Amino acid sequence: MAEQITPRSVDYSRWYTDVVRQAELADYAPVKGCMIIRPYGYALWENIKAGLDRRFKETGHVNAYFPLFIPMSFIEKEAEHVSGFAPELAVVTHGGGKRLEEPLAVRPTSETIIGHAYAQWIRSYRDLPVLINQWCNVVRWEMRTRLFLRTSEFLWQEGHTAHATAEEAIEETLRMLGVYADFAINDAAIPVIQGKKSEREKFAGAVDSYTIEAMMGNGWALQSGTSHFLGQNFARAFDIKFLDQNNELQYVWTTSWGLSTRMIGGIIMTHGDDQGLILPPVLAPIQVVIVPIWRSEEERTNVLEAAGRAKAQLAAAGVRVKVDDREEVSPGFKFNDWEMRGVPVRMEIGPRDVTRNTVVLARRDRPGKEGKTFDVPADGVAEAVKALLAEVQAALLQRATEFRQANTHTGIRNYEEFKEVLAEKGGFLRVHWAGTGEDEDRIKEETKATIRCYPLEVEEGPGRCFYTGRETERVAIFARAY
RNA sequence: CGGGGUGUAGCUCAGUUCGGUAGAGCGCUCGGUUUGGGACCGAGAGGCUUCGGCGGUUCGAAUCCGCCCACCCCGACCA
Numbered sequence: 001m002a003e004q005i006t007p008r009s010v011d012y013s014r015w016y017t018d019v020v021r022q023a024e025l026a027d028y029a030p031v032k033g034c035m036i037i038r039p040y041g042y043a044l045w046e047n048i049k050a051g052l053d054r055r056f057k058e059t060g061h062v063n064a065y066f067p068l069f070i071p072m073s074f075i076e077k078e079a080e081h082v083s084g085f086a087p088e089l090a091v092v093t094h095g096g097g098k099r100l101e102e103p104l105a106v107r108p109t110s111e112t113i114i115g116h117a118y119a120q121w122i123r124s125y126r127d128l129p130v131l132i133n134q135w136c137n138v139v140r141w142e143m144r145t146r147l148f149l150r151t152s153e154f155l156w157q158e159g160h161t162a163h164a165t166a167e168e169a170i171e172e173t174l175r176m177l178g179v180y181a182d183f184a185i186n187d188a189a190i191p192v193i194q195g196k197k198s199e200r201e202k203f204a205g206a207v208d209s210y211t212i213e214a215m216m217g218n219g220w221a222l223q224s225g226t227s228h229f230l231g232q233n234f235a236r237a238f239d240i241k242f243l244d245q246n247n248e249l250q251y252v253w254t255t256s257w258g259l260s261t262r263m264i265g266g267i268i269m270t271h272g273d274d275q276g277l278i279l280p281p282v283l284a285p286i287q288v289v290i291v292p293i294w295r296s297e298e299e300r301t302n303v304l305e306a307a308g309r310a311k312a313q314l315a316a317a318g319v320r321v322k323v324d325d326r327e328e329v330s331p332g333f334k335f336n337d338w339e340m341r342g343v344p345v346r347m348e349i350g351p352r353d354v355t356r357n358t359v360v361l362a363r364r365d366r367p368g369k370e371g372k373t374f375d376v377p378a379d380g381v382a383e384a385v386k387a388l389l390a391e392v393q394a395a396l397l398q399r400a401t402e403f404r405q406a407n408t409h410t411g412i413r414n415y416e417e418f419k420e421v422l423a424e425k426g427g428f429l430r431v432h433w434a435g436t437g438e439d440e441d442r443i444k445e446e447t448k449a450t451i452r453c454y455p456l457e458v459e460e461g462p463g464r465c466f467y468t469g470r471e472t473e474r475v476a477i478f479a480r481a482y
Numbered sequence: 483c484g485g486g487g488u489g490u491a492g493c494u495c496a497g498u499u500c501g502g503u504a505g506a507g508c509g510c511u512c513g514g515u516u517u518g519g520g521a522c523c524g525a526g527a528g529g530c531u532u533c534g535g536c537g538g539u540u541c542g543a544a545u546c547c548g549c550c551c552a553c554c555c556c557g558a559c560c561a
Contacts, residue, residue: 142560
């Protein structure tokens with residue numbers, strides 16, 4: 001492809017957009033802020049879905065589907081919820097050519113309509129817990145959009161659970177946060193920090209919000225999934241009550257948790273390089289691409305035959321494999337093309353390999369000759385490939401973890417230092433924090449950095465808040481965020 | 483919503499200053515030579531009289547004027 005990808009160092013956000021479009025993950029739609037998810041991008045989403053859905057089922061959840069349209073009055077029932085979401089609602093006022101008696105919100109999230117259903121379904125403590133997830137689209141009228149990271153419409157899953165006690169609901173909230181972290185780390189190879197959101201950053205209507213925060217290639221943070229303890233806020237708003245074992249009427253305790261197509265943006269910005277995408281093998285739609293190389297007709301026949309055998313062997317071993325037998329482009333073109341698309345392992349088979357009964361393996365995470373292994377025996381190659389895929393998966397996680405470590409700054413003593421480090425180095429600023437919400441607002445205004453989370457794992461012990469100078473045990477991570 | 487920018491071939495854009503009847507590169511199609519790191523040569527198709535839309539000025543508008551629309555960038559905003 002003659003089109004070039006803008007180098008990351010030149011313009012990170014153009015690099016991102018170039019990768020998304022040239023790797024054919026997504027395209028702009030005719031409507032502002034909307035995107036078309038192309039087959040390659042959707043295949044990636046399907047693999048994300050599969051990895052999460054399996055984990056949801058393993059933790060006892062079932063899938064269901066609730067409607068796209070929500071009566072406006074529902075949204076208005078929970079005070080914080082309406083003030084948080086009203087500005088970004090898409091509202092349907094007409095249907096069938098007539099003005100509707102009550103406008104319908106296109107769901108920005110489904111706590112309200114699901115709360116309405118739960119109020120009808122839940123009567124007794126024996127009905128609890130309710131553990132439901134749905135896969136769907138939601139719409140939020142965002143001012144400024146970016147492919148995958150923030151679009152007016154996006155795909156996600158939203159889990160909604162109801163419990164008899166606060167303890168149980170909190171346990172569920174943290175369990176699902178752990179599920180997200182497990183998925184991010186082991187499937188997406190994205191090291192994430194589990195933490196709690198500050199009051200300023202929490203979900204509209206939640207008691208507590210938890211998040212997994214990832215660091216992107218430019219040092220910015222990406223909120224990659226959230227899990228909320230909703231207390232009894234929605235139970236009271238929607239009258240979700242049950243009779244407990246003492247025959248007393250109680251409000252349920254609810255949670256909600258979501259992870260969206262934004263994760264795709266996170267994968268791109270965690271692993272990608274100037275050649276384009278690098279996909280973690282567990283999620284890659286194509287794990288191995290076979291590029292056959294030939295000159296003569298005879299070589300062509302032999303090479304394609306060998307490629308076919310290798311493909312069959314890999315497919316039988318459960319590897320997602322594709323043979324690129326296009327005749328109109330050269331092998332060199334194909335190498336670059338598949339590197340741009342992030343395929344983790346490439347297998348080259350040429351005339352020399354056919355005579356020796358070998359193949360060449362190249363790993364995407366190490367560019368050029370360094371990542372190539374020659375003379376790999378063709379017999380039993382599936383085992384070698386599977387080992388290499390696992391190696392690439394581990395290497396990606398390790399590289400991202402080291403990058404995050406190198407760009408996480410500690411020991412910041414005062415606000416001046418804070419500003420200096422943020423401006424010069426960027427990344428995560430891990431600090432002791434005893435400030436107020438107003439302090440947080442001021443810092444955001446002056447530096448654009450926000451509290452990404454209070455990490456759940458803290459080994460620092462008590463220390464002095466860099467902003468207020470007060471002693472505190474609380475640790476916060478500040479960063480610029482998407 | 484404020485500031486800036488752009489709408490011309492599938493894509494990237496030139497042509498607008500100073501009105502004269504639409505171009506280039508890439509891509510695409512066909513043929514041939516190529517193929518172990520982004521190949522080359524030749525021929526060709528492609529713009530509903532058409533340049534985002536509507537209206538105006540003019541013998542004549544992609545070009546000048548007015549209004550509108552869309553998208554992009556920067557802000558404000560944003561689980």
